[in-house]
Amino acid sequence: MEKIIIYQMFTRLFGNKNVNRRVNASIAENGVGKFNDIDLTVLRRIKKLGCTHVWFTGVIRHGSATDYTQYGIPKNHPAIIKGKAGSPYAIMDYYDVDPDMATDVTKRMYEYEQLIARAHKAGLKVIMDFVPNHVAREYHSICCQEGVKDLGADDNKDWHFSVKNNFYYCWGQDFNPGFDTSHDSDGNTIEPYTEQPAKATGNDVFSAQPGKNDWYETVKLNYGIDYCDAGGRSEHFCDEEGNVPDTWFKMTQILMFWASKGIDGFRCDMAEMVPAAFWHYATNEVREAYPWINFIGEVYDPNQYRNYIHAGFDYLYDKVGMYDTVRAVTCGQCSAQEITRQWQATEDIKDKMLYFLENHDEQRIASDFFAGSAEKGIPALIVSALLRNNPFMLYAGEEFGEKGMDAEGFSGCDGRTTIFDYWCVDTLRKGYYSRKELSKEEKALEKIHSQVLNIANSETSVSDGQFFDLMYVNPHLHKQYAFMRGNGKEMLLITANFSDSNETVELHIPATALDYLRAKRGKYKAKELLSKKDISLNLSEDKSAKFTVPANSGVILKIVF
Template sequence: MDKIIIYQIFTRLFGNTNTTRKHNGMLDENGCGKMNNFTPATLRRIKELGVTHVWYTGIIRHATTTDYSTYGIPKQHPAVVKGNAGSPYAITDYYDVDPDLAVDVEKRMKEFEALVKRTHKEGLKMIIDFVPNHVARQYKSVAKPEGVVDFGEDDDTGKQFSPMNNFYYCPGADFAPDIDLYHGCEEPYQEFPAKATGNDCFSNRPGRNDWYETVKLNYGVDYCDAGGISTHFYPTPDTWLKMRDVLLFWAAKGVDAFRCDMAEMVPSEFWTWATKEVRKKFRNVKFIGEVYNPARYREYITAGFDYLYDKVGMYDCIRDVVCGYRPASNITHQWQNTDDIADHMLYFLENHDEQRLASDFFAADGMRGVPALIVSTLMRKNPFMLYAGQEFGERGMDEEGFSGRDGRTTIFDYWSLDSLIHGYCSRRQLTAKEKALEGIYKKVLNIALTEKAISDGAFFDLMYVNPTSENFDANKQYAFIRKYKKETLIVVANFADNETLTKLNIPEHAFDFLHLPKGMMQAEDLMTGEKSTVCLSCESRLTMNMTPLSARILKIKE
């Protein structure tokens, strides 16, 4: 099988060369990236980085304060839009492309279809978001196919819950959140009866920290039943049918995979049904789930998901190792927790929800993430994901507007990033440090793609025979072996700031389990190209010099 490397791109930011960056700036002030910015040359550069799949974040039309009413697109009230650009997870039309991303708004779907073709032509797979749990307050489809009934159009709004309603209601109550409902307009935003809010707030008074700009979708789960929570899945709820049709619509456009937002907030019974329905027509479509509760991982894999975020386990652990809060040896515990579903776990160090690795809130320097990159990418067969700009050390320390200075790259504001401008639009501006980090990412990701020991090989954790000692620091070093046929990779990552002489134990069990050769062998360090002669033995230790914040990847051929 091929190793999957996903490159997440916040489409609105990518290709935007406008450096005005006005705080809370509008589209005409700060500019916006376009789908047409993904030229064949740009896509080739992304592929050369070592990428197999591109996740274009924010493709489907969502709430924004920008007025596109002259194009027949309903205007949104700013009180229920977060930021001027708006959240890509407050969908206003499941069948439409976000107009911000189009050069010609009236041809936005054609521009998307052309993007799909260009992406595929360069040998890349396409991923887009599927947002199943909630929609924008003012959802209204203007692009739905003929005969499609809109969400909520046939709801009985006099009922708090009905299995055939698309939304949940607060009968007889106005929408009255803890926010300014005018937001600079002459008339306030009004909603009667109030609909339940996306983060399972079933009152008409969500707080300012709730997802007040969204409406919860009803999949046949009554959260307010007098006896507790009850489910009503037969006959098939109307929302299930509508969402299946949305998935089929985009799959027919050539989308190869869906990253499913907050998948665990939607019942697994729906996913079991929907993934089967989609694969009846598009058998190779993949589903990637945002599931944060490890106790439910297996439930959602059984329901049809190919991959799930390993956030609470591996991401949180490796972040703590980078920051010095946990020993590197704790990585062993994390992979053991999901060993039976290892191929389904998606590893990452950044995404749009998390703080940038190089931010002051995380590691403060992209180079400090190099050992984490190598461990996350090379340890197992499962996919790895990086976030555009990560390979250049994007710091995420701007205060853009709605998104404050929090170490994250904004998903709510019109903005641009120097790291992406340097990397893809004006490479002459790349700093030496950006070039160096990009070079490391390119090398590591391509090792993952080309080395069969990584994509198909066995894995052996060496930490249990290398406890902290004079010659090995299990707090700062992590070591493992990958083996495929007659090729062996020995990987030692050094999370420490200092250079060290490491002596590595390889147990007899590793030789038996992996059928490792013994004796003097020729080795090449895939990170440096350095060749050496090493002794593989369970009786003597493998000695190597470790530079700070780095890794040795020794390739040995029999």
Template structure:
């Protein structure tokens, strides 16, 4: 049984060794990573980290201020592009590869197809984004297959809503967002009639904090019906059919899974239909949904999603435990909340939307994230995701341009990242701290993917028999067991800034549930190789020492 470890890569940044880093710099100033940077050696290093899947973020062509008209690519008005490089979630052509990523722009699809082959040859599976809720304001496909109409091409623009329109309109109204519509150009950006904006802003005047660079797609939901929201799913809306064609196009190129952006902003009825249709031709394709409302998790899993972000739950809890705002006992409450769908929850500590662990806005030190890594990667059989640079303690404290100094790595600007340069392009520059963090991530993630007690074993939370005492700090320590037929693993994560000598109780229930034997056992700490003698008993606690911001992973053969 495979436990998925997903490595998210913001493709534009990975492999860019240009360290100019000019604020608001252009492509010529600051450079850009390329698909060809993912050489067999680079992919092998990613694989050796313990990764099973690579999520290449931002490979589909999206809005940018860089002019590619000489390649037949329409130019975007800078007023409706966020940052010089642009957001990867403002798609301008669902059937094309972003030209920034190509060594030879005319051969950009060939370069992508070669990357698919290299990724698979390295023993990794490929994930790309599917952005179903919205497109760039100036969406125009120049690469779509023959016989496929463009989005909006056949819309009745005089109607605010029609089930067969691809967009929502503001009839007789021009686009008049609260932004500079010139943005240095001689002529302003013009759109008539104005289309609704991606974050469900159905007027013609989105604010500067709205997703003003995007247009909302119409899946047959009338959000402005006089009687409230109404749905019109029969006959099948045109947008559904267009999206199915897009998914089949990319699945046909060997894409193994789709990370579906803002999935809950698209009706679950569509997902039920489209996942079924895709799997008729590509049986093993996976769907990963960005869903933030826990009350709708089961709805979207039942609609065909394999995995959903566990952001409002496990991520928020672990972040607060790391920062000392919650007790480690809250981790138990979080997994219990979703225990019936545990295998479908995707755990993570970083992604492109969230602040870096090592940033001043989160923990300030990558080492403080190690106990959260151990917990989220080893606790269950569900997937774990990390963000490129996380394994080197990337701080995300640059002020790149459109992105300010906010603890996140920019998705809008041309930039490069020291931790990725050190880790993949010039390893002689790795600092002692970067090497240490990488070594720990490599150990933990390889335990997650290689140890059968983790990939398919049972889980037993020990917190209920280990309340806070002089011998165990339940606010700062979390302890659990993983077990299969052959092995037992004891995992102790210490979220404290102090080392501790802990006494861990194991109840009789654990012996029964996990089929454990009592007595003296020989074990090995998989993190440091230490041999340790353990007495398993339901009356006498285990004595375990643990370093600050660290943990123990003790494996015992049954």
């Protein structure tokens, strides 16, 4: 059984080799990565790293300050765009792709289809974004298929809410955000943005006055929930004729459109802000035509996990549980014993949880806001990638220790890699297009990422084996996390060391662990899979296993029975 390892790339940043890196600059100044930059050589390197899937983030056309009117693409008002490049989650046209990434703008969809084909040729499955909760304020599809009605085309704007409407409206009120719309990001005077009546904002602001910290560039889609009725909230998931809300039908059409392009799955943005009832409907419809499609949901409320899995999601982000805990352990803010409590909280849905250490929303491990060093993330990598059979995701540049400490423009210096600005991520430029420039440390970090990720799939004890947590019988461990994986024929004894110093550990291995993993007692020459060294090990409940674990790293001991 294959363990899913997803490589997330922010597509427009990935192939950008322009090293100008000017703050708040245009596409002409700072350049942009193209679909064609992600060639077979690049994709095969990602596959060699140990990945099984690639998530092309930010492909669908979204709001941008770049002018493409010569190609028939409407110009966007600059006051409701975040950054020069714009947010990839302020969708302008669900049926189009970002012209920034096309070598020939008139053939932009073909170039994306060719990228999908190249990824498949390299042995990678393709994930793409689906953004269901909100769209750009100026959303208008110019590429929708014949016979498809645009979102909002038939809305009755006199109603705040109607099950037949695609948007929510603020009766008789002009859009009046808490910032000036009469100037662009460079301070130039422009015609103010107008919207009458104002639509509700994407982060559930049901008024005409979103603030500058709201998702003011987006509008909320209506899936049949009235958030403002007398009772506070009511659900209307079918009309008097038994029809589902119009938005359900239109958004499922969009999913079907992209599934027809040959992709293998969707990462669904802010899935929990859309009712589970819709997902049950949509995933069933899509899988009837495309049964192989996977759905990955961004759900942050653990109390909602099982609702969304029941609604058809294959995998959900484990952010507020495992990610937050592993981050805290990495930063010395809590004991490694807490990791046990987190996997136990989702034990009944263990194969459905997606683990990660970085993504476009989170701070880089090497940033000053997280661990301050990429090497300190290695034990977290070992735990997150090898703990269970569930998927693991890494973010492009993580394998080289990208710091995310640039102040790119709209995205200031916050430890994250911008999703709003035109920029060159220098670690990616070096790692995939000019490898001779990689430092010794960057190469070493890439190597251990590749080792761990390939172990996840090449070692059947991980990809298809059982798991046993050793922490409850080793309560003295607080900066180390120890566990076992096995399948009755062989076994891995894994210890991750979150300490800044080498540590000699003595692990008690209980009889229940050996019996559960069908391990044979005895003395072994265990192979340490990272260093390739042999280590003598007495596998018994009567005697502790003793060995040294390097600082900010781990030991992965393989025993063949």
